[in-house]
Amino acid sequence: MKVIPGNTKLPELHRILLTSVAPRPIALASTIDKTGNPNLSPFSFFNIFGVNPPTLIFSPSRRGKDNTTKHTFENLKEIDEVVINTVSYSMVEQISLSSSDFDKGVDEFIKAGFTKIESELVKPFRVKEALVQFECKVKEIIETSQLPGAGNLVICEILMIHINDQALNDKGFPDQNKLDLVGRMGGNLYNRTIDSSQFEVVKPLEYPGIGIDVLPNYIKGSDLLTGNELGKLGSVREIPDQDRIDILTENLNVVINDKNAFKIARELLNEGKSLDALCVLLKIKK
Numbered sequence: 307m308k309v310i311p312g313n314t315k316l317p318e319l320h321r322i323l324l325t326s327v328a329p330r331p332i333a334l335a336s337t338i339d340k341t342g343n344p345n346l347s348p349f350s351f352f353n354i355f356g357v358n359p360p361t362l363i364f365s366p367s368r369r370g371k372d373n374t375t376k377h378t379f380e381n382l383k384e385i386d387e388v389v390i391n392t393v394s395y396s397m398v399e400q401i402s403l404s405s406s407d408f409d410k411g412v413d414e415f416i417k418a419g420f421t422k423i424e425s426e427l428v429k430p431f432r433v434k435e436a437l438v439q440f441e442c443k444v445k446e447i448i449e450t451s452q453l454p455g456a457g458n459l460v461i462c463e464i465l466m467i468h469i470n471d472q473a474l475n476d477k478g479f480p481d482q483n484k485l486d487l488v489g490r491m492g493g494n495l496y497n498r499t500i501d502s503s504q505f506e507v508v509k510p511l512e513y514p515g516i517g518i519d520v521l522p523n524y525i526k527g528s529d530l531l532t533g534n535e536l537g538k539l540g541s542v543r544e545i546p547d548q549d550r551i552d553i554l555t556e557n558l559n560v561v562i563n564d565k566n567a568f569k570i571a572r573e574l575l576n577e578g579k580s581l582d583a584l585c586v587l588l589k590i591k592k
């Protein structure tokens with residue numbers, strides 16, 4: 307299937323994009339209007355885009371159905387400050403409630419049962435229940451168009467970060483499991499970031515990986531290996547020489563042959579022993 311955005315109805319395009327670009331982190335944005343009315347709403351068009359200066363961007367978009375703008379966007383045009391609060395699993399029903407289309411001036415802190423606390427550097431309040439709160443100054447708002455569904459990119463510089471001590475690990479950094487952040491997926495789906503949904507991918511940063519392209523054809527072309535497995539093999543520092551291949555495979559105490567090499571290599575890859583796996587596969591060199 308191919309989709310040309312210009313030929314696609316907005317609700318369909320919206321659904322395709324929000325399901326395909328997921329999971330998205332959620333900003334619970336606290337703003338204030340010029341008369342001092344607080345506003346609180348969640349936004350999943352949100353991410354971090356730089357560390358120096360520390361930059362967050364989120365988008366309170368134009369509504370697709372009637373092209374109206376969100377209170378958050380209108381408030382930011384009046385007072386260019388925002389507190390972006392993180393969203394843990396324990397808060398998800400309340401943030402969903404805060405996303406209702408309440409009338410202008412309705413305080414979603416009260417509606418959704420969140421506790422206001424004063425910020426130190428900006429006027430909007432922080433959400434006490436959020437384990438991390440970013441006090442931000444708005445640097446720029448980019449309106450991608452005036453059409454229904456258009457994004458309004460709110461570019462924010464973080465002035466101060468508050469982290470609840472309960473979310474810290476013993477080294478004093480935020481702990482992913484304690485934060486228990488949620489992400490937004492398509493439709494009504496969300497995801498959690500704790501435990502079983504996490505896995506580790508070792509960064510090939512200390513040295514460049516050899517690359518899948520330099521693996522022999524019988525390895526890179528094999529339908530016995532997945533893309534992830536080839537990725538691990540291509541991440542090793544160098545092609546092992548014959549001595550290394552012989553020593554490693556002797557230590558395995560199994561006779562490596564065409565029949566068992568791929569099975570043994572996959573087991574080693576599963577254990578994180580990529581170089582050993584490559585030695586096993588190179589032992590049956592063709």
Ligand SMILES: Cc1cc2nc3c(=O)[nH]c(=O)nc-3n(C[C@H](O)[C@H](O)[C@H](O)COP(=O)(O)O)c2cc1C
Binds near residue numbers: 366490
């Ligand atoms: C988890 C979640 C994420 C959302 N993400 C966005 C978003 O990125 N952009 C947007 O315009 N609306 C988003 N919405 C909808 C707004 O929260 C909703 O329109 C809200 O009423 C806006 O409030 P406001 O008018 O007080 O600013 C999201 C809703 C939920 C529940």
